[in-house]
Amino acid sequence: MKQGKVDALLGIVFGDEGKGKVVDVFTPRYDVVARFAGGPNAGHTIIFEGKKFVLRSIPSGIFDEGKLNIIGNGCVIAPDLFMAEARELETAGYDLRSRLHISKRAHLILPTHRVLDRAYEAAKGKNKVGTTGKGIGPTYAEKASRTGLRVGDILEDFPRKYAALKARHEQILRDLHFTDYDITEEERLWLEGVEYMRQFPLTDTEAEINRLLAEGKSVLAEGAQGTMLDIDHGTYPFVSSSSTTTGGVCTGLGVGPNKIDQVYGIFKAYSTRVGAGPFPVELFDETGDRLREIGHEYGAVTGRNRRCGWVDLVALKYAIMVNGVTQLIMMKSDVLDDFPVIRVCMAYEKDGQQTTDMPYDTEGWTAVYRDLPGWRTDLTQMTSEDEFPQAFRDYIQFLEDELQTPITILSVGPDREQTIIRSL
Numbered sequence: 001m002k003q004g005k006v007d008a009l010l011g012i013v014f015g016d017e018g019k020g021k022v023v024d025v026f027t028p029r030y031d032v033v034a035r036f037a038g039g040p041n042a043g044h045t046i047i048f049e050g051k052k053f054v055l056r057s058i059p060s061g062i063f064d065e066g067k068l069n070i071i072g073n074g075c076v077i078a079p080d081l082f083m084a085e086a087r088e089l090e091t092a093g094y095d096l097r098s099r100l101h102i103s104k105r106a107h108l109i110l111p112t113h114r115v116l117d118r119a120y121e122a123a124k125g126k127n128k129v130g131t132t133g134k135g136i137g138p139t140y141a142e143k144a145s146r147t148g149l150r151v152g153d154i155l156e157d158f159p160r161k162y163a164a165l166k167a168r169h170e171q172i173l174r175d176l177h178f179t180d181y182d183i184t185e186e187e188r189l190w191l192e193g194v195e196y197m198r199q200f201p202l203t204d205t206e207a208e209i210n211r212l213l214a215e216g217k218s219v220l221a222e223g224a225q226g227t228m229l230d231i232d233h234g235t236y237p238f239v240s241s242s243s244t245t246t247g248g249v250c251t252g253l254g255v256g257p258n259k260i261d262q263v264y265g266i267f268k269a270y271s272t273r274v275g276a277g278p279f280p281v282e283l284f285d286e287t288g289d290r291l292r293e294i295g296h297e298y299g300a301v302t303g304r305n306r307r308c309g310w311v312d313l314v315a316l317k318y319a320i321m322v323n324g325v326t327q328l329i330m331m332k333s334d335v336l337d338d339f340p341v342i343r344v345c346m347a348y349e350k351d352g353q354q355t356t357d358m359p360y361d362t363e364g365w366t367a368v369y370r371d372l373p374g375w376r377t378d379l380t381q382m383t384s385e386d387e388f389p390q391a392f393r394d395y396i397q398f399l400e401d402e403l404q405t406p407i408t409i410l411s412v413g414p415d416r417e418q419t420i421i422r423s424l
């Protein structure tokens with residue numbers, strides 16, 4: 001029997017690339033959809049059969065009967081938030097318990113991890129990361145320091161393990177003089193969430209995925225966050241705490257690199273970032289405000305204004321390299337419809353020096369731009385690339401030449417029909 005393959009669908013800049021809109025182009029093509037990293041810091045809106053859902057921890061294949069969805073070992077999961085997310089889907093009639101398996105090796109986010117997230121941020125003063133406050137960093141730190149609780153722990157002797165870890169966190173918080181918090185209600189819901197999670201198949205998902213691959217089944221590894229927020233390859237320390245890149249697919253699902261086939265890299269026709277940290281293409285002027293307004297660039301989890309700028313080829317080339325991207329997907333092209341000039345960041349500059357390689361630290365680097373003519377045409381009504389204006393074709397061609405990677409899907413508006421598939 002032919003061995004199945006894993007394809008990865010990854011945000012390749014700072015997250016928020018709009019993956020929610022393309023997943024339904026992808027999910028029907030796969031037997032399994034799996035999340036391999038991150039947790040409820042992610043949030044993408046999916047409109048399914050006219051109803052709107054925000055998925056945070058649950059993979060996007062959840063709407064299709066007969067598809068297996070997996071929350072892999074590389075993820076972190078908050079039982080209370082998972083319960084809220086899952087119940088909404090169950091209320092809408094989706095039978096989750098037969099379609100969703102959770103890795104016993106995924107780590108649990110405790111209510112006190114969220115308090116620690118706030119405490120560590122407060123202690124950082126002006127060097128705050130600007131986290132989503134969901135306890136992501138403290139949970140992954142605990143995983144690395146080998147003191148964390150995993151999903152499998154809820155199956156045995158859980159109250160004792162929970163009390164011990166909570167006590168440890170409370171001690172750290174006392175040491176940090178961070179004592180003004182009350183998690184009573186949060187903890188009640190969290191413990192209810194733990195009971196709720198027990199009703200789901202908590203399994204050795206890595207063995208399951210490999211068995212399905214051996215049976216010839218196909219797997220979509222659904223990324224969260226983006227390459228520039230990766231713990232190794234992002235703009236450290238202003239990053240999230242997981243491996244958001246293709247390497248994270250292998251460790252976060254337990255699949256070998258030889259099982260990975262296509263790596264789809266999603267980016268926007270311009271750039272955004274939420275949270276703190278260097279962002280060489282950031283625009284502080286009216287153009288930045290216009291990009292934010294037209295592109296509705298406000299955080300899905302936190303509601304914060306996203307920082308906006310022109311597309312960044314330094315970041316994209318780096319992301320294509322570290323992920324081994326085979327195909328690109330460009331989102332929100334239509335946001336640029338009215339700009340007379342489209343700028344593209346070709347290099348970074350600092351102290352009179354230019355580079356096209358991603359620097360070790362992007363702080364203090366500014367963007368060097370090339371100006372391209374805008375298309376000044378409404379792309380949103382177009383249904384095939386034959387209708388594209390020449391200036392937009394030139395923009396696509398320019399990016400493909402620079403990035404040495406084909407752009408195979410283009411989004412020209414918020415609706416799922418406004419997605420143009422050139423080839424896949």
Ligand code: IMP
Nearest residue numbers: 015041042130131132136239240274275
């Ligand atoms: P954390 O993941 O909550 O620890 O946040 C670390 C950094 O990653 C912050 O700058 C967040 O704004 C950013 N971040 C985390 N998740 C996402 C996401 O899904 N989209 C965009 N930014 C994110």
